[in-house]
Amino acid sequence: MPPAEGENPAPAAPAGAAAGVPADAAAVAAAPARKKLSKPVVIGIVALVAVIVAGLAAFLTYRSEVWGGKSLPDPASITSQASGKNGKKGSVVKAKDVTEALKAKGLKTKTEKVFSGSDAGVFVGYKGFSQGERVDAGSTVTVQESAGPGVPADTIGKDVNKVVSTFENMGVPVHYKQVIVNDTKNTPAGRVVATYPAAGQGVAKDELDKGIFVGVATKGDGLGADIIGKDKDKVESDLESQGYDVTMRPRFSSKKNVGKITGSDPAPGSAMSEGDEITLYYGIDAKGVKEAYSIHNSPETGASTNMLGVSGVASGTWCNNAGDCITFDNKDSGDDLDTGSIPYPTGKDGTEYGEYSTLISCDAIQQPYCSNSKAGYLLTGDTGAFELMPGQSLTNYWCGSTRVDGNSVGGTTCDDGEYHMQDYFVVVPEGADLKSLENDGFFDKDALAAAKKQKSVDTDRPFLLYRDPKLYDKTTAARSMSNGMANSNPFLPYNGYGSGKDKIVKMKPAPSDDTAYYLVEQAGSYDWDDLPDANVDTGSSKTKSSGDKTDAKQSKKSKTYSEDEIRSAVDDGDFTPIAGTYCLKSDDSCVTLDKSGTLKVKDGESPDLYSHATKLTMRTGSWDRYYSSPEDAPFLDLTGPDSDYQCKTMSGESLSGSDCLDSMDVIEANITQRPLNPLYIFKGATFDVADGGTPFNASSEGDFDSSKPCLYFMGYHMNNAPTTDTVYYLQ
Known part of the structure; x- marks a missing residue:
């Protein structure tokens, strides 16, 4: 019978299917027989599988770094x-x-x-x-x-255009200044001849706002900076032939600069007039130490053998590899025959020594010689090294908490006082017999053993060692009287009186590359602020070459600036491109930003966390964890100076400025005021906040109109993304 309408016909059984045999079984039976795999094929398949497994294992073990580095x-x-x-x-x-x-x-x-x-x-x-x-x-x-911002060691001698990109990423202001050179054949114009800080040194924490100065060689007349490194006698002769009044002063130098000019006063590169007085500083080594300490009776008779224990020969800045520096400021009296001294009114340890205290190298008080023949001062020895210590430390001691000058008449005295370990330095000029100093037992044995495990000190450079009280278990000692004479201060060199030499505390640390403070050989003290600006193209309209001055002025008058122009100008301290009045959309608060970077409240309420007018600077690299380079950030990171910090220590003492950051007694919760931190957000800026690729809270959201540039005042933590209602738009 044909199937009823709407029904599907039943599938026909496969041909050959017997009655009562399932159709699928019949289908299998009807299927052609499969060929059996040959042995070579099986072997091939197994081999292929083995290769795949081995490759996968190799990939996984390589990825897990079991092999392959x-x-x-x-x-x-x-x-x-x-x-x-x-x-x-x-x-x-x-x-x-x-x-x-x-x-x-x-x-x-x-x-x-x-x-x-x-x-x-x-x-x-x-x-x-x-x-x-x-x-x-x-x-x-x-x-x-x-190491923070600073001047790379290889900067001097480079073409200034080769260092611009390096300094623009230091995050501090950079100033390029003209420094006169006389011989542009040997010192081509445009070369870097001096820097501040010195090459190889970092910017001090309290000078971040001051930034970096770069001296650029400029052809001119005057005391050329190219006198540095030249033979002292030739330079002296040349300047005297030009009508200058020249005085020579010894200063320590590295081996390569012994006998050569290392600096001058006025500074190298200064403009001069005929008849002006010039002091030239020339390099000496250990052989010149005793002469530098000798009294010069006259230019004709030369030096006597009377060593008064004071000299300005160690003046300068000495820095260790960790960036800590010690500066000895020397002010010569002006007497042509005076070798100067080193004032030391305040110690590195904080002790106030007073206006007249100086660093001395032996107890030459009211006598021409350094103590007596039994004294152990290094200056009278033959190693070439010598000590520096505050003059008052020879006579002072403590009665309880009161410091007493034992050399004064009257005042507080006590028979059983206390000596304190005070500042003490050992200066080792180039060429000194350091080995003899070590063999004589001057250094603590354990300290010497520790130094031997460190990198050796560079003896081709003058260095000094600072006795570190932190390395000593005991920094006080009893002062007792016997037969009207006090025992010797064990923290000072043996002076031939009182207790024996074996009672003197040994020196810590011993010399190594880690413990040494090397002399920073900087070409004189430049009056950086008074030097004219050099024409260096840093990409800012402010610093174009002299031929582009008209174009630079026109650029500043322009109403529109590119982001690169804005960034470059503000980085140079010129806020002209972003100066103006900024207001909240509600007009409840307005601020003004002038071309110098000074921010003030104009109308209404103050922005959050704002307390007073402040001068802003731009930081670069602040958000480098979010952006591969500062140019990728859609804003400028602006900040007030560190001097805006206000805080209290855990003991209740009020501090300000960088002291809040440096004190170990200040926790974050006790910082009551921080520098203002507004962002200047470029027109058209966009933020993908949700992916965490911005300095804003990833969970924050809100409408933001970036059709105009604006300021956004950052808080201390967890900042929400800027919105139309929270930014200050440029009016």
């Missing part, structure tokens, strides 16, 4: 909490964290400090490698750690 970690995956320049806590990558990550991989590490716009201690990069790159297991990887 170790990959350098992506710093973005390594974070630690650190306090930035503006006091904020943020997720940053510290060099020490990267070092630990490398050691965990079995790699050896070295740390190299480099100057940058990042805070000190922040990871800068791998020297010679990039993140993700593979290195052989057991290799040594050099981790570059930021």
Whole structure:
């Protein structure tokens, strides 16, 4: 019967299907028989599977770094909490964290400090490698750690255009100044001849607002900066032939500069007039120490053998590799026969010594010679080294909490007082017999053993050692009287009186490259603010070459600026492109920003966290964890000076400025005021807040109109993204 309408016909059984046999079984039976795989094919399949498994295993073991070397970690995956320049806590990558990550991989590490716009201690990069790159297991990887802003050691002598890009990333103001040179054949115009800070030194914490000065060689008449490094006798003769009144003064120098000019007063590069007085400083080594300490009776008779224990020969700045510096300011009296002295009114330890205190090298008080023949002052020995100590430390002691000058008449006295360990330095000129000093037992044995395990000190450079009280278990000693004479102060060199020489405390630390404060050989003291600006193209209209002055003025008058022009000008301290009045959309508050960067409240309420008018500067590299370069950020990071900090210690003492950041007795909760931190947001800026790639809270949201540039005042922590209602728009 045909199927009813709407029904599907039943499927026909396969041909050959017997009655009562399932259709699928019949289908199998009806299927043609499969060919059996040959043995070679089976072997091939097995081999292919084995290759695939082996390849997969190799891939996985390579990826897990079982073989094929170790990959350098992506710093973005390594974070630690650190306090930035503006006091904020943020997720940053510290060099020490990267070092630990490398050691965990079995790699050896070295740390190299480099100057940058990042805070000190922040990871800068791998020297010679990039993140993700593979290195052989057991290799040594050099981790570059930021030392903060500073001047690279190889800056002097470079074409100024070759260093612009380096300095623009330091995060501090940079000033290019003209410095006169006389011989542009040997010192071509446009070369860097001097810097402040000196090459190889960082910007001091209290001078971040001052920034960096770069002296650029400029052809001119005067006391050329190119006298530095030339033979002292020739320079003296040349200047005297030009009608100048020249005085020579010895100063310590590295081996290469002995007998050569190392500086002058007025500074090298200064404009001069015929008849002007010039003091030339020339380099000496250990052989010239005693002469520098001798009284010059007259130019004809030369030096006598009377050493008065004072000299300005060690004047200058001495810095260790960690960036700590000690400066001895010397002011010669003006007497042509005077070798000067080193004033020391306040000690490194904080002791107030008074207006007339100086550093001395022996107890030559009211007598021409350094004590007697039994005295142990280094100056009278033959090593070439000598001590420096505050003059008053020879006679003072403590009665309870009161410091007493034992050389004065009347006042507080006590028979059983107390000696305190006070500032004490050992100066080791180039060429000194350091080995004899070590063999004579001058240094503490344990300190000497520790120094031998460190990198050797560079004896081709003059250096000094600061006796560090932190290395001593005991820094006080009893002062007792016997037969009307006090026992010797064990913290001072033996003077031939009182207790024996064996009672004198040995010197810590011993010399090594880590403990030495090397003399910074800087060409004189420049009056940087008085030097004319050099025409250096930094990309800002303010610093174009002299031929472009008209164009620069026209550019400043223009109503529109590119982001690069704005960024460059503000980085140079010129806020003209963004100066104006900024107001909230509600008009409840308005502020003004002038061309110098000074921000003031104009009308209404003050912005959040705003307390007073302040002068802003621009920071670069502040958000480098979010943007690969400052140019990628859609804003300028502006900040007030560190002097705006106000805080209290845990004991209740009020502090201000950088002291709040440096004190170990201040916790974050006790910082009551911080520098203002507004962002200048460019017109058309966009923020992808949700992905966490901005300095704003990823969970914050709101409408933001970026059709006009604006200011957004950042808080201390967890800032929400800017919105139309929270920013100050340029009017």
